Amino acid sequence: MxxxxxxxxxxxxxxxxxxxxxxxxxxxxxxxxxxxxxxxxxxxxxxxxxxAAAVRNMFASSTNQLLTHTSIKCIEHIQNEIGYELLFEKTGYLWLLSDDQFNHESVQTWMKRMETSGIHYKVFNKEELKNMIPGLNVDFTNDEEAELMNLEEVSYGLFGGDCGVLDPxxxxxxxxxxxxxxxxxxxxxxxxxxxxxxxxxxxxxxxxxxxxxxxxxxxxxxxxxxxxxxxxxxxxxxxxxxxxxxxxxxxxxxKAKKRQMFVLHADEKEGLHKLLDSKGFNELNCIPFTILPSAGVYFRPQLQERGFWIGCGDKLGRAYHYKHTPSFDVAESSYYENSVYPVLSKYIPAFEGSRPVNSWGGGYNYSxxxxxxxxxxxxxxxxxxxxxxxxxxxxxxxxxxxxxxxxxxxxxxxxxxxxxxxxxxxxxxxxxxxxxxx
Ligand SMILES: Cc1cc2nc3c(=O)[nH]c(=O)nc-3n(C[C@H](O)[C@H](O)[C@H](O)COP(=O)(O)OP(=O)(O)OC[C@H]3O[C@@H](n4cnc5c(N)ncnc54)[C@H](O)[C@@H]3O)c2cc1C
Missing domain, CATH: 3.50.50.60 (FAD/NAD(P)-binding domain)
Structure with a gap:
């Protein structure tokens, strides 16, 4: 130059x-x-x-609905009509919600806005979810730990079948x-x-x-x-x-905020293989990208590796900044062990004892x-x-x-x-x- x-x-x-x-x-x-x-x-x-390499059109604002819905259609077009493989798989997105969360005005408005915009979604009840997701814990009665951790019980699932994962x-x-x-x-x-x-x-x-x-x-x-x-x-x-x-x-x-991903493999754990192979959501017969009701913890399937990517959209308590210690692009094992894992294993006990085989950090850029x-x-x-x-x-x-x-x-x-x-x-x-x- x-x-x-x-x-x-x-x-x-x-x-x-x-x-x-x-x-x-x-x-x-x-x-x-x-x-x-x-x-x-x-x-x-x-x-x-x-x-997390996932795409969804399930937003509450009509602007984000429009931006994502059209971008996902373009992704489908690139893969299906142009024939450029993006590894786009329609796993769907599933929000697990408590009674209170589901009936909250914000969720009701979200659903109404999706209907108005023609964005497809389905609601599953607790019984359906128990049948579809092997090992899902929907009941925290007499669980003092769950109470201490402010965990909400699962009553509903809000599912969007046009969402999925790809290789960005x-x-x-x-x-x-x-x-x-x-x-x-x-x-x-x-x-x-x-x-x-x-x-x-x-x-x-x-x-x-x-x-x-x-x-x-x-x-x-x-x-x-x-x-x-x-x-x-x-x-x-x-x-x-x-x-x-x-x-x-x-x-x-x-503003930038650090976000992290942790990769878990199903390995010899039968419960995790069953979870991965959850039926009834999509043609792939796999668990969708799933957001737990509490603490912002979510996971998505990684079918090729028979595993999961685990993340957390935490809110208050962690800094906004793009340069801090520990470094922005390095995941913190203590964050997984103390913050994410306890929540994950309460809802899905099959995750008990699972440790990440890989992890990384990055940043959201929030408006x-x-x-x-x-x-x-x-x-x-x-x-x-x-x-x-x-x-x-x-x-x-x-x-x-x-x-x-x-x-x-x-x-x-x-x-x-x-x-x-x-x-x-x-x-x-x-x-x-x-x-x-x-
Ligand atoms: C853990 C995590 C999970 C996420 N999950 C999802 C998800 O599932 N779905 C989704 O849609 N989004 C997700 N995101 C957000 C998504 O990654 C970002 O919104 C998206 O990558 C933004 O694209 P970008 O091109 O702006 O940023 P980037 O990919 O970060 O690109 C910015 C580029 O600018 C370059 N750059 C910066 N400063 C300079 C400079 N001064 N000189 C030269 N080059 C520079 C950088 O090197 C970089 O390559 C996630 C993010 C994280 C961290």
Missing amino acids: SDSETFDIVVVGAGVIGVATAYYLQKNNPDKRILILDRLPAAGQANTAMS TRLVEFYLEEFKKISDVKPRFGVDVEELLLSADPPLELPGEPYVWQNKLVTGVKTNKGVIHAETVVIATGAWANELLDPIGMNSQT PDAIPFVYYENGVLVVNGASGSGIMKADAMARIADALYRGEEEAELFGGKKISSSALTIKDRDVEIESVVI
């Missing part, structure tokens, strides 16, 4: 959101020279690879390959963007500008391999958005309303804030980013549905608050 180069657009971040955005920008702006940069050695290696790195490869077919600019890896170049608009060539009274514009990036100028800089850096935006005083309004941000200001096109569900929203977010770039009032999502291009901006935000965050 020479000391200074110029492109029309520089996309910082080659996670699923960055590569999808680069692809739609290139497709709809064929004359523009677009450079993708990432500090890691390849695309999709950060949080995209650290995720394949999705990244798909967008990247499509991008490469229509671009002659090779993506660059191992390039760390150190800062955004903020200039006066128009430049008066005064020392130390821009001053407060000048208009400001981001005109490129300074990297560890030299300076790159661009009319537009796309920030698709996910949990690290603030590293670049804070220093120039752009408030991304997003205040758990709806993504897509906005274009001062030469910066920000695409972030997916709040723990960026893989399932990436296609829609990328199309909206491209529409904003082109100055279109509406973005067309997969299948022809439209959304106002400004709906996800900070200034003209037009969204409901999302209540179903895992």
Whole structure:
């Protein structure tokens, strides 16, 4: 790389959101020279690879419903019509809920909104769940530990059959390959963007500008391999958005929070094999992605390895921050042992004695309303804030980013549905608050 180069657009971040955005920008702006940069050695290696790799359209806000429903349809299209294998499997999502939780206004509103939007779901009662999920504990009567742990009993299951799991790195490869077919600019890896170049608009060539009274514009990036100028800089850096935006005083309004995954194998445990082979939910005859009623603990099947991935969407008590000790990308065994495992093994005693064979950490990038941000200001096109569900929203977010770039009032999502291009901006935000965050 020479000391200074110029492109029309520089996309910082080659996670699923960055590569999808680069692809739609290139497709709809064929004359523009677009450079993708990432500090890691390849695309999709950060949080995209650290995720639970699941997709659902079961959200409470109509915005997230639209973003995910259309993105999942696109995923199906890529796999089934284009024939690009994404390992998308419709396991379904299952929320196990107590009586109180099920009858709570928020869950009732969630179900009504899904009906209005035509999102399919089924409700199972306790007896049905006991029959379908071998070894599920639905009764904590006289269980003092469960009471101490504030565990809610299972009374209902809310199930969405159009949801599932996939291999997100394949999705990244798909967008990247499509991008490469229509671009002659090779993506660059191992390039760390150190800062955004903020200039006066128009430049008066005064020392130390821009001053407060000048208009400001981001005109490129300074990297560890030299300076790159661009009319537009796309920030698709996910949990690290603030590293670049804070220093120039752009408030991304997003925060990062550490999330972890623990892999368990069924091994010789008959109870776990039976659980994995739960019948009645899907054509795969497997347990769906299952969210327990308490503490945010969830698990999903990993059929190829005959195992499970276990996670937890904890809330109060753990810090927001993308750099802290222990390190962001390393899972904490004490977190599994003391926080996750006791909950998991109460609901499914077959997990008793199971220890992770693998684990990792990553970060969610939360927005205040758990709806993504897509906005274009001062030469910066920000695409972030997916709040723990960026893989399932990436296609829609990328199309909206491209529409904003082109100055279109509406973005067309997969299948022809439209959304106002400004709906996800900070200034003209037009969204409901999302209540179903895992
Ligand atoms: C444990 C866990 C479970 C999750 N489960 C799910 C799930 O089941 N389904 C789902 O949809 N989502 C899930 N998510 C969220 C999902 O992973 C993210 O929403 C998604 O990956 C965001 O994509 P991205 O492209 O913004 O981020 P990333 O994949 O993190 O990409 C950002 C890229 O920017 C690069 N970058 C950052 N700063 C710089 C810089 N200064 N210079 C150069 N490069 C830079 C990084 O190296 C990285 O490659 C989960 C996340 C975690 C952590």
